[in-house]
Amino acid sequence: MVKFIFLQNKFMxxxxxxxxxxxxxxxxxxxKSTFSNKLGKLLxxxxxxxxxxxxxxxxxxxxxxxxxxxxxxxxxxxxxxxxNYAFTERLDYCDCIIYIDCNIFxxxxxxxxxHITYCLTPKKKNAVSQKINFYFVFITIYKQxxxxxxxxxxxxxxxxxxxxxxxxIRSIHLEDENV
Numbered sequence: 001m002v003k004f005i006f007l008q009n010k011f012m013x014x015x016x017x018x019x020x021x022x023x024x025x026x027x028x029x030x031x032k033s034t035f036s037n038k039l040g041k042l043l044x045x046x047x048x049x050x051x052x053x054x055x056x057x058x059x060x061x062x063x064x065x066x067x068x069x070x071x072x073x074x075x076x077x078x079x080x081x082x083x084n085y086a087f088t089e090r091l092d093y094c095d096c097i098i099y100i101d102c103n104i105f106x107x108x109x110x111x112x113x114x115h116i117t118y119c120l121t122p123k124k125k126n127a128v129s130q131k132i133n134f135y136f137v138f139i140t141i142y143k144q145x146x147x148x149x150x151x152x153x154x155x156x157x158x159x160x161x162x163x164x165x166x167x168x169i170r171s172i173h174l175e176d177e178n179v
Contacts, residue, residue: 022077023090025151026100027143029110031169035100036079048073050080083151091159098164099155104144108137 022039026032033049040047054065067085072093081087091097155163 019074020096021072021074021094022096022098023094024077024079024098024100025081025155026102027081027107027148028140029107029114030100030102031110032079032100035098035166035169036077040077045075045077046073047077047079050078050082054080054082091155094162096162096164097155097159098166099152100166100169101148101152102169104141107140107144111137111140 022045024032024036024039033051036047036049039045050067053069067082067090078090078094152165
């Protein structure tokens with residue numbers, strides 16, 4: 001409850017036209033993009049999905065991608081991990097870090113659903129979501145078990161004052177009653 005109040009207070013600052021940058025983190029298929037889009041719409045903030053800039057096409061990195069373009073974006077939401085690319089610089093600069101945790105089975109279900117949806121619909125495809133295999137599922141499980149606890153401990157140790165941890169994304173309702 002304390003963290004949710006902290007989150008509400010941070011959002012109220014944005015409504016008062018104060019500058020704020022939010023970084024949204026979480027493992028793949030945890031709901032980062034959906035959450036970021038809804039939060040951006042609610043707060044009238046530009047949302048930058050790092051996947052959209054990093055991947056040129058399925059599993060091919062865009063050589064023009066420069067993470068430094070996203071380190072000091074003001075009044076924005078930066079969605080994506082990219083731990084090897086100016087991670088601490090982004091976290092140091094931002095005002096609020098939101099980490100979305102999600103059950104591994106839900107993530108795998110979303111991964112399969114996303115793959116099927118992007119294969120069957122003609123809309124613009126996410127470069128990463130077009131390809132799925134057992135190796136990718138294995139890496140997803142590995143990250144949940146071994147990497148996520150380390151990430152969370154790092155965030156708690158170094159950024160606890162601006163960290164908002166969301167265990168159940170469905171419990172957060174991003175709707176503006178005044179609009």
